[in-house]
Amino acid sequence: xxxxxxxxxxxxLGGNMLACLLGLQGSSAPLDAxxxxxxxxxxxxxxxxxxxxxxxxxxxYLLTQLKKNATRKLRAWPxxxxxxxxxxxxxRRLREFDDAITARAHGFLDARDYYQRASAMPLLTxxxxxxxxxxxxxDPFMTDAVIPLPAQLSATIEYQLTQQGxxxxxxxxxxxxxxxxxxxxxxxWLSTYLDV
Numbered sequence: 001x002x003x004x005x006x007x008x009x010x011x012x013l014g015g016n017m018l019a020c021l022l023g024l025q026g027s028s029a030p031l032d033a034x035x036x037x038x039x040x041x042x043x044x045x046x047x048x049x050x051x052x053x054x055x056x057x058x059x060x061y062l063l064t065q066l067k068k069n070a071t072r073k074l075r076a077w078p079x080x081x082x083x084x085x086x087x088x089x090x091x092r093r094l095r096e097f098d099d100a101i102t103a104r105a106h107g108f109l110d111a112r113d114y115y116q117r118a119s120a121m122p123l124l125t126x127x128x129x130x131x132x133x134x135x136x137x138x139d140p141f142m143t144d145a146v147i148p149l150p151a152q153l154s155a156t157i158e159y160q161l162t163q164q165g166x167x168x169x170x171x172x173x174x175x176x177x178x179x180x181x182x183x184x185x186x187x188x189w190l191s192t193y194l195d196v
Contacts, residue, residue: 005032005194009186011168012141015039015133016120022131023123033130033193035186038139038168041124043115045145047095055140058167059094066097081105121146127154132189134182136165158189 008031010018015036022029040046050059067088074085081088082104091097099111108114135142153159162170165182173179 007031007033007035007190007194009035009037009190010039011037013040016041016043016118019120019127019131019133020118020123022129023120023126026126027128029129031129033132033190035132035134035190036120037134037182037186038136038141038165039120039133040141040146041119041121041133041148042143042145043119044112045143046141047098047111047115049141049143050094058140063091063094063097066094066101067091070097070101121148121152124148124152124157125154127157129156130193131157132160132186133157134160134162134165134170134185136162136167136170138164139167141167160185 008018010016016039018034019036019039019041022031022034049055050062070081070083070088071085074081074083074088081101083100087100091100095111098114102108103110103114106114108117133148135147147161148159165171168182170180170182170185171178172181
């Protein structure tokens, strides 16, 4: 039985979770390489960003989807969430949902505790496996607080900040000839670590 190189790609909140795993597990992480795309590495500032400007549209969309899922769960299994349907309908901000449901369902005291303990930013210096982090300056979830300083990155992290790309967009070229930049960048970068 041989060993096969293994990689993971995390997108958005999944990218933050992947970076947390790599930071916590260091050299014992079960991956040869990883990529985190549009990861909200500092959850508190990202939550605050969703309360202003154009980002509020994203907050409304995300919150609507979360409330739909929670409603289905409450109807199928009443009492499984720390809120009822009446409370759920009152949430207008993602932070309210995180405070009442996300945090408590996962063992955190409240949204602030969840945002602090589940943010990858403070763990990045512990990453020992190759990790590519890709962010876009025009990501509606991003603030400068999510852009790591060089001192916050371990030597195994390659950080790429593009001017454009939105939240997991990264489409280049023109309308007639679009180029799916991300779909090229990720496999190209991973091939260095996965080709045997």
